[in-house]
Amino acid sequence: MSAVNSLTDIWQQVIDGLAQELTPTAMNTWFSEVTPVALSGDRLVIHTPTDFKRNIIEQRFADKIKGKLSELFSDNIELVVLAGDEITDFKTELEVDTGLPEIAGYTFDNFVVGPSNKFAHAAAMAVADVPGSIYNPLFIYGNSGLGKTHLLLAIGQSIHARDPAAKMAYFKGDEFANQMIRSIREGTQ
Secondary structure, eight states: OOOOSSHHHHHHHHHHHHHTTSOHHHHHHHHTTOEEEEEETTEEEEEESOHHHHHHIIIIIHHHHHHHHHHHHSSOOEEEEEETTHHHHHHHHHOOOOSOGGGTTOOSTTOOOOTTTHHHHHHHHHHHHSTTTSSSSOOOOOSTTSSHHHHHHHHHHHHHHHOTTOOOOOOOHHHHHHHHHHHHHHTOO
16 A cells, blocks of 8 residues: 555646646746645645735636546545645644544545545445454555545544554555565564
8 A cells, every 4th residue: 555645646646637738837836836735525725825826826727726636536626725824724723633643634534535436435434443344454456546545544543533542553565565575584573
């Protein structure tokens, strides 16, 4: 499992799509300083440093961005553009104190379910409800941006919410393979 559904990966796919339609100058001028902030439910929040850039993005490019998001998720996604210091207030609202900062925000509530990931979503929710009894092991694979990492981390978030003492481990596929090879070489399986 690789982290291909991260917010950064999704935003990069949007940028790559825009780059096919816009000039390099337009991309650099309007999007070089834009950062993705959150994808929650049916809303993508991005940030740009100035009100001027926010206004241009909203007026000239919002429909194109929404179109790219619609292609990715097969659903309508709202776009919110923050500017300047608004990001501080927004991040304060988003903070979730779970004791597990690496999974904060990755919940089933803010997962965008589409035709390409609805079965994986249902399986992940079943695993979260009764860990180890169904889909054991759960193996999720698919193209970039479909929600694999989000689902796995949402399982962890759900289990942690129910049982804060539960022990969990999350490894990316390459990290797991490297640790497995190392343990075999060292005889420490």
